[in-house]
Amino acid sequence: EDQVTQSPEALRLQEGESSSLNCSYTVSGLRGLFWYRQDPGKGPEFLFTLYSAGEEKEKERLKATLTKKESFLHITAPKPEDSATYLCAVRGYGQNFVFGPGTRLSVLP
């Protein structure tokens, strides 16, 4: 059974304080690892797709990396507007997404 766990459950950072979020996964035949951002009461917003170990993607202050068992979302010099829940999901042979529980990020000014 495909599974995704995320840590930490919640993270509070000061503005400018860099950190990383972890996503650990088990999946039969990885067909993509996805990072989404979700603001309260809204739908997830697509950030990145990673397909193979060693792959990296960047967007503004965010950088996602992938190994065979984990993915990391690195946040460099975060701003208060980066506060959100960050969701990790995998897609295997089943075609659907299996999501983790998310990491709630708060960036304090």
Added chain:
Amino acid sequence: DAGVTQSPTHLIKTRGQQVTLRCSPKSGHDTVSWYQQALGQGPQFIFQYYEEEERQRGNFPDRFSGHQFPNYSSELNVNALLLGDSALYLCASSLAGEGRAFFGQGTRLTVV
């Protein structure tokens, strides 16, 4: 270009009633998936529709059913509502063969 749109945005129903939620996919997308997201949890897969047929189903009872129309829009129906069905229901659209999916803003269903 309109993204994924869902209606209604909020809904309050009484236990035992039936509800229908609607989704219009992003222009050009042919695949629609539905997810249930309880408060503080990640989305859980309900089912996926492609070419008007249910292609895959998650671990949800038969009270949850759906439909996809020729224009690729979709409906999610839930019968005999339970208090535990209260959640944010998300619709995601994608193009068959492509990885990423785009989500709507969700429908917040409250069962009282």
